[in-house]
Amino acid sequence: MTTLLDDGVADQVVTTARTAVGDSLRSVTYFSRDDYEQLYLRGDLERDADLGTFVGHEWREWETTQSAYAGSELGAHEYTIRVFENGFLIRVAVDRGGVFVTTDGLTLKDFEELAGALREVLDGR
Structure with a gap:
């Protein structure tokens, strides 16, 4: 259960990222001006990143x-x-907030598809 996004939107963000990049997906974090929430972290990774600093x-x-x-x-x-x-970090943001996704290696085409799909989800909320 998320606190910043409706559960359906949070699931849609993660599903969108997973569909676009597959097993290369490392993490998905939604952020607003004042808060953030990690929506997904791949099981082989540690929960030791300083997300507050990243988000700021x-x-x-x-x-x-x-x-x-x-x-x-x-x-x-x-x-x-x-x-x-x-790895890589891709950030897609709109006035209300944004998402950053971390990945293993991808092609530029993969990043373009991911960014376009995430933009659609963010614009639709």
Whole structure:
């Protein structure tokens, strides 16, 4: 049971991520300006990540990106991919909140599909 999202929406976010990336999915975290909730963590991973710090950074960075690139020739910001030694983080956000998903290796096409599917779920809530 989640506290930030209706259970149906939380399940839809996790199912969307799992469908898009399969066994490469490591974790799914929903966040708002004030709170966050980890919706999924793959069984072989430790629950030791400092999610509060991750979320604070991802929210502030999303707001900064929205402001910095508003009106640019590049168009609207859609999602962010971060590359790490042991995996990837993709962030998709809207005004009310967002999701960051961590994965093992994926192709750019996989990230595009995941971001598009998550955006549809977030826009629909």
